[in-house]
Amino acid sequence: MSARSAHARFWTVTLAAVLAVAATALLGRWQMQRAAQKQALEDAVQAQGALPPLTAAALAAAVQAGAAQTGPLLHRRVLLRGRWLAQHTVYLDNRQMQGRPGFFVLTPLQLEGLPLTLLVQRGWLARQVQDRTQLAPVDTPAGVVELSGRLAPAPARLLDLGGPAPGPGSSRIRQNLDLTAYAAETGLALAPWTVLQTEGPGDGLQRQWPAFTAGVEKHHGYAFQWFALSGLIALLYVWFQVVRRIRPWPGNAR
Structure with a gap:
């Protein structure tokens, strides 16, 4: 391989690695932002549940006022x-x-x-x-x-x-x-x-309703995968494009 083609190959691989590292890091950051949004939603739901109970009269007034259409009373x-x-x-x-x-x-x-x-x-x-x-x-x-x-x-x-x-x-x-x-x-x-x-009245029905969850852990898991992939790409690039060039394997040093 000529020096010119090797140089072009090096910069092509470098550009591809930089783009891949940047893209996966941005995806990981996006997943962290989604996790923060879902956490804020969970916190809001818990805050709603901690408020004093609503009466039937308050619900009827909310329906008449149209507040129920925007869902501020949910949970x-x-x-x-x-x-x-x-x-x-x-x-x-x-x-x-x-x-x-x-x-x-x-x-x-x-x-x-x-x-x-x-x-x-x-x-x-x-x-x-x-x-x-x-x-x-x-x-x-x-x-x-x-x-x-x-x-x-x-x-x-x-x-x-x-x-x-x-x-x-x-x-x-x-x-x-x-x-x-x-x-x-x-x-x-x-x-x-x-x-x-x-x-309420005993009726034989089970009411072990699951607690509300917005799936924060799922987004944390996705973020970890993207950040891990970003780090792996960077590590492989450094190994094959930098370390291997400075310290070639004995079998390649001919």
């Missing part, structure tokens, strides 16, 4: 009194709690003395092994009940291969639930969020 604790609308109970299938598949049980709660209904994620119900469409009975008191929980968005949407959302008269077992479509189906004046029930 706030609530104390509610109302009546279950058991005829509109739905069961979301393929939902897990503590690693077991089953149903999330959702029932609307008509707030006492207020023209507002909240869809409550009451808890988790185990699925029958022999017949997955067989629903175990859930105790739903007919009178006024008191419960506590926290405001939450609609349940996470799962992959649904069954086509469009079910209409009126469909099975109570659903794969997903859209609040707008459900409100149109039932004719209820639903609030734009749900309530994740934490305490």
Whole structure:
């Protein structure tokens, strides 16, 4: 190899190494920024949960003021009194709690003395092994009940291969639930969020809801991988383009 071609090769490799180190370092930095954003989100959610519980009257006032559309009340604790609308109970299938598949049980709660209904994620119900469409009975008191929980968005949407959302008269077992479509189906004046029930009347449902997490650890892991790759590229460049040139292997020193 001529000196000129070797020189051109050296600078080509150098440019490629510099670009690769810079790109991977920037990706690692971006992942750290994403982790900081997610950490700020987790801190905000924890701060919301530490605030005093909201009453039903405060929720109704927030809906009338339009505050619910921007979600500033999400993750706030609530104390509610109302009546279950058991005829509109739905069961979301393929939902897990503590690693077991089953149903999330959702029932609307008509707030006492207020023209507002909240869809409550009451808890988790185990699925029958022999017949997955067989629903175990859930105790739903007919009178006024008191419960506590926290405001939450609609349940996470799962992959649904069954086509469009079910209409009126469909099975109570659903794969997903859209609040707008459900409100149109039932004719209820639903609030734009749900309530994740934490305490209330004994009904046999499990409520070991997972704590909210924004996935900060995932971004830290990605950042470590990018920074490690950046360092590896730099190390390999120094070894092959600098050290090997200064101290060639005995077999290459001919």
